[in-house]
Amino acid sequence: AQKITQTQPGMFVQEKEAVTLDCTYDTSDQSYGLFWYKQPSSGEMIFLIYQGSYDEQNATEGRYSLNFQKARKSANLVISASQLGDSAMYFCAMRRNSWGKLQFGAGTQVVVTP
Amino acid sequence: DTGVSQNPRHKITKRGQNVTFRCDPISEHNRLYWYRQTLGQGPEFLTYFQNEAQLEKSRLLSDRFSAERPKGSFSTLEIQRTEQGDSAMYLCASSLAREGENEQFFGPGTRLTVL
Numbered sequence: 001a002q003k004i005t006q007t008q009p010g011m012f013v014q015e016k017e018a019v020t021l022d023c024t025y026d027t028s029d030q031s032y033g034l035f036w037y038k039q040p041s042s043g044e045m046i047f048l049i050y051q052g053s054y055d056e057q058n059a060t061e062g063r064y065s066l067n068f069q070k071a072r073k074s075a076n077l078v079i080s081a082s083q084l085g086d087s088a089m090y091f092c093a094m095r096r097n098s099w100g101k102l103q104f105g106a107g108t109q110v111v112v113t114p
Numbered sequence: 115d116t117g118v119s120q121n122p123r124h125k126i127t128k129r130g131q132n133v134t135f136r137c138d139p140i141s142e143h144n145r146l147y148w149y150r151q152t153l154g155q156g157p158e159f160l161t162y163f164q165n166e167a168q169l170e171k172s173r174l175l176s177d178r179f180s181a182e183r184p185k186g187s188f189s190t191l192e193i194q195r196t197e198q199g200d201s202a203m204y205l206c207a208s209s210l211a212r213e214g215e216n217e218q219f220f221g222p223g224t225r226l227t228v229l
Contacts, residue, residue, distance in 0.1 A: 004156075033216060035216075035217075037220075042222075043203065043222060043223050043225075044220060044221075044222050044223070045157070045205065045207075045220035046220075047217045047218070047219070047220075050216045050217065052216075091156050091157075093156070095216075100162075100170075101147060101159040101162055101170065102147075102149075102157070102159065102207075102218060103159065104156030104157050104158070105156055106154075106155060106156055107154075107155070107156050
């Protein structure tokens with residue numbers, strides 16, 4: 001069975017600082033995908049970044065980067081230069097095959113302070 | 115607006131009533147997913163369709179739940195004889211089943227409150 005673990009229920013970060021959100025996963029599959037989504041208080045799920053299990057380079061999208069350590073089964077999200085608008089719930093998710101369902105972690109609430 | 119849309123955005127119902135939600139995916143997307151999210155938790159998978167075929171259903175989807183995608187475009191999720199435990203946000207997502215297309219695009223959700 002697959003499992004996604006986010007151990008940080010909540011974090012405070014100062015504006016302009018970087019923050020790392022932890023995500024570990026458990027799967028016996030060789031091919032899988034890892035995702036991060038942002039959910040502001042308004043409720044919509046916003047896709048941030050994707051990492052394939054066979055991708056050798058860590059994914060980056062603007063201020064977001066994914067620190068993928070396959071042997072440790074971790075896929076941590078790094079947000080650089082935090083902005084007040086980054087305050088939201090952040091979910092790590094895994095997809096078992098190319099186009100299947102997502103399995104989500106419990107999420108980490110991030111609050112960015114001035 | 116060419117994103118995923120869901121209607122209604124909010125639904126309040128009494129226990130025992132039936133409710134139906136609608137999801138309109140991004141037009142060219144052939145995969146459509148339903149998830150349920152309760153307060154403080156991540157979304158949980160319910161079911162998904164490729165075109166009009168329902169390919170997988172979660173064990174969370176009891177006999178009271180049924181989903182359809184009759185023409186491979188919009189989808190409906192019906193809950194019969196609602197219970198208070200059905201109160202949640204119901205999220206719909208769509209994606210394109212094509213190599214390199216990884217993202218599932220989510221709609222704004224339908225928040226169900228069962229009194």
